[in-house]
Every structure is written in C-alpha cells, then in structure tokens.
Amino acid sequence: MNQPRQTASYLSKRLTEAGLRPVSKYGQNFLIDLNLVDLIANSAELRKTDVVLEIGTGVGSLTSRLSDAAGAVLSVEIDKNLHQLASEELAGRPNVKLLQGDALRNKNSLRADLIELITEAMQRIGSEARFLLVANLPYNVATPIISNLLHQSPAPDVMVVTIQKELAERIVAEPGTKDYGALSIWIQSLCRAEIVRILGPKVFWPRPKVDSAVIRLDLEPQRRDAIADLDYFHQTVRALFFHRRKFLRSNVISAMKNRLSKPQVDEVLQSLGHGETVRAEELSVQQIQQLVEALRIAEANAG
Template sequence: MNHDDASAGHLLGAADIRRIAADAGVSPTKKFGQNFVIDPGTVRRIVREAGVTANDHVMEVGPGLGSLTLAILETGAAMTAVEIDPPLAERLPSTVAEFMPEAADRLKVVNRDALTVTPDNVPDFRDDDSFTLVANLPYNVATPILLTLLERFDNLGSFLVMVQKEVADRLAATPGSKIYGTPSVKLAWYGTAERAGVIGRNVFWPAPNVDSALVRFTRFKADDAASPAFGPDAPSRELVFRLIDAAFGQRRKTLHAALKTMVPAEAFEAAGIDPTRRGETLTITEFAALAKAVESTGKETA
C-alpha cells in the first residue's frame, strides 16, 4: 500500500488480515472464540450504528487483528482496546501505525481478560461522564463480559456489540418469549437493549457456522423513573439478581416453588405478584418490586 491510502483511512480487507496474521504468527483460536472481520463495510456499519464521533471515548473488547479498531479510530475518537491474547495485543499498535499513522496516539492497548477489567486496573475511563463500548465480542463470553462491565463501570453509558445472533436475540428478548432469560432481565436492570441488524457469515475469517447480529444498548440515566434502580428505596441489585437466578434456574417451576426459600408469602402479596406465575413472565420492574417486598419483610432466608 502507499502512504496516500493511509491518510485517507485504509481499513483491513481479507488480504491485509491474512498478511498481518501470518506476520504475527497468529492463527484464529477456538479458545478465544476468534473470528476476524475481513470486510471494511461491516466495521464501518458497526461504528455508524454505534454513533461514534470524534468526541467519544470508546472501549473495544477483543480487537483481534484491528479491523474494527481502525474503523473506530477513523471517526477521530480516542479508544482503549482490551485484548486477552498477548501476540494480538502486542501487534495492534503497529497495525494502526501502518494503516492509520495519524491515529496512533489515540489508541491504548491493554493486554488482559475483559472479565478482569475494573476502573482500578484500567483507569482510562475514570474521568469520563460517559463512555461507549463497541466490540465484536467472542461468542462464548459475550454475556458475562457485558454484565460485568456494566456492573463495574457506572459510566458505561451505551454499547453496540456484534454477537452470535442467538445471543443477540436473548439479550433483547422481552418477558413471555421462549428466549427471555437471565441475560435479558439482568440487562434490563441497567437499561434498554434492541437488535440493530444481522451480519452474515461471509465477512469473517474463519467463517463461523452461525450468523451474527448487532445489539444496541442505552443505559438508564440516574434519575430515570423507568429504571428499577431509581429512587431512595430501590432494592439491592444483588438481591434482585439472586431472585432472577433462582426463578430462571428452574424455568418450569412457579415462582412460589422456585423462590420458596427466598420469598415469604406476604412478599408476593405486598408486591402484587401472583406466586403461581413463572419467572419468565416477570419484567425487571416486577422482580425489583418483589425484591423490595422481601427487604421490607426482613424475612429473606437464602
């Protein structure tokens, strides 16, 4: 490539990806759930859907060989990429230096498992009122990564992630649907999630045997009355999540049966929730009401 391309923002195509991988001695591993995007149009679309601008501070998890990283940097945004695989973390800055040299000083790379990231060990976002996560997440750990980061970073205000289509459906599911489960309802504690389009298999190397989809999420503001955590008498998140885990741990059971050691009969009554319902029919607001009722009876036994 010549340097005129670089100044215009050269994104990675299939040949670039294979060459960088070969240079770095990297082959995609099942262990880390790696599938690298080889289509510039797809990463530009992700960044466009995420609404990233030059004023944003972005976290990327699992940058891999840098396809999405370059598309994020192309907007003028500053970013921190969290990469678990040491050879990939080491290689990323030189890829940016080669393809988009003027953006090199806006990229920071952290070599660690995203599940271990905290505001203490990655303080880059500490001074931000709000930051956004944009990522092509490894299929096997997408949900725990999202819930962990939302729990640890109060200022993670939004995300746009590419995940396995099934995972996307679950994250955005609503009560009563077959796929509504623990991830759907826990994510709803923090804000609102929606599907933002499907991504075909042919944009990846290696091509996965499943389709991918985009999920857009917006966190509730602190004073948002729609938030189950809003107000001075909001229940503890830990208790709400314990109730959710127990209710969905035995999906076919009624709430009365699934929560019998945790929720006394009068708490169901106080919350106005019929104990013969199943967990999969409850909204996050109802789970929060139930937790609040349990706290006010002072009788939680689990």
C-alpha cells in the first residue's frame, strides 16, 4: 500500500481536514521524515514474537511500521481527537490495540493497565516473547516513562525512543562530566545505552526549539539482578545528586538523615576509600552501586 509522503504540509492538511491542530501541552511534534520513522522502527530489530508499547500514537505513522514487524502493538495516545484519527488510519490491523488516555497515572507510576495488557500479550505469544518500548516520546513525559518502565516486571528488553538531545546526553553521560547524574547512573546500572542518531528541529512539525535524539537502551538482566533493592537504589541515587556541588559526605549524611548517624556514614565512606573531598559526580556507576549497597546494609544492621 503506497502511503502519501508525510511532509509538514501533508500532515497539516490531514489534521486540518479532521478539524485538528497540534496541541502544545501534549508535546506534539510529528516526525515528518519517513526515513527517520523507518530508522526508529528498524533500530528496534523487531521480531514477530515481540510485544511493542508505543507512547504517543500520533497519526499512526510509526505504529503501522511496528505492526508490520512485531507480534503485537499497544499504542497509547492522550489526545482524544488524534486517537480517533489514528483508529481510522490503523483499522484492519488485528495486532494493534489503541488506548486513549495518559500513559502515566502520576509522575512516579504508569497507568495501572499498561503492564497488565503487555503481560497478557506476551503470554499469548509464548516463551519467546520480548517486551519493547518503541516511540517518538513527547518531551514532557520522556523521563518518567523511561524511568518508571525500568521499575516494572517485566521491564522492556529494548527501548528505542526519540527524546530531547539534552536528555539523551544525560542518559549516556560519563563520570566527571556536567551531564552525569542520578539519571545516568539509574539507567546505566540496568541497561546498555547508545545514541543512534541526532535529529535537528526541521525533521519535525511543528519544529521544536531544541535538537532531538534517537536512543537505544538494552536491558542487561545481570545488572538488574545485581541490585538487591531497586526502589532503594533509585531513591538513594537521586538523593546523592540532590545537591550535586556538595561533597559526597554531606550528600550522604543528608540522604541518610534519621537513618544513619554521621559516624556510621563516615565508617561506610572510609570502608570504600572515599575521602573528604570526593563528589558523587566523580564516582563511576559501579562505585555508586557499591556505596548504595553498603548504605543499605549499614541501615539494615542499624535497625
């Protein structure tokens, strides 16, 4: 089936005909270069045994490509009008399920039925099923979507998403750089992360004010299994970087307030060889992991 070329004018006309226009509060920036839509789909290396979650159906351009390659696609669109338009565009695709609504229940959790629907689809496919997130993510929900999905069981085996370039750089950042922080450590503790392609504003309509990036995250189960308590780890890492210019000792004392005394904190830091002037941003992902686990054990023993 030949699709019309998805230019800005084509999309504008298509939405206008449906009485629609982009809604800025939903972060709607449509990818108009179909070669890049193909790049996103192809970068996921989909199989017929894959269950794909897409956040932001839009007009269904990426959804149709996911449907062609995957076993099942669950796509979520917050905009009621776009959801209706996409439903018409994607009619006749039995492996696509479209949901209307917000993918997030709140900033710290996904809507209740998402993982349930993913799990059901995976059970129908069988033991070879994988779970993937493939999406052109709205900027305003990219961080909570990625971060919350890593808490889930199952977590996505692979994520290929378009996000703000600045966020992508934070995810792949190395110790000692300005972009390195809690998000870098949280994601790198669980995944291999790579930037696939940088995208300029002109490949979107409407054009965003910033560059974007396609990023691929591959879950490493052994890394995830090495973390004794995911929630404790995530919360503690965030606390360690709450005041990133402070010395590590001050941040640890603040993070462990009413849980560990200053002497107990000092004992943990000394046991790991961290001096008075070290900062959290100077420590490697592995060193942060060792620190958080040592704090968790010290807290458990103190209790």
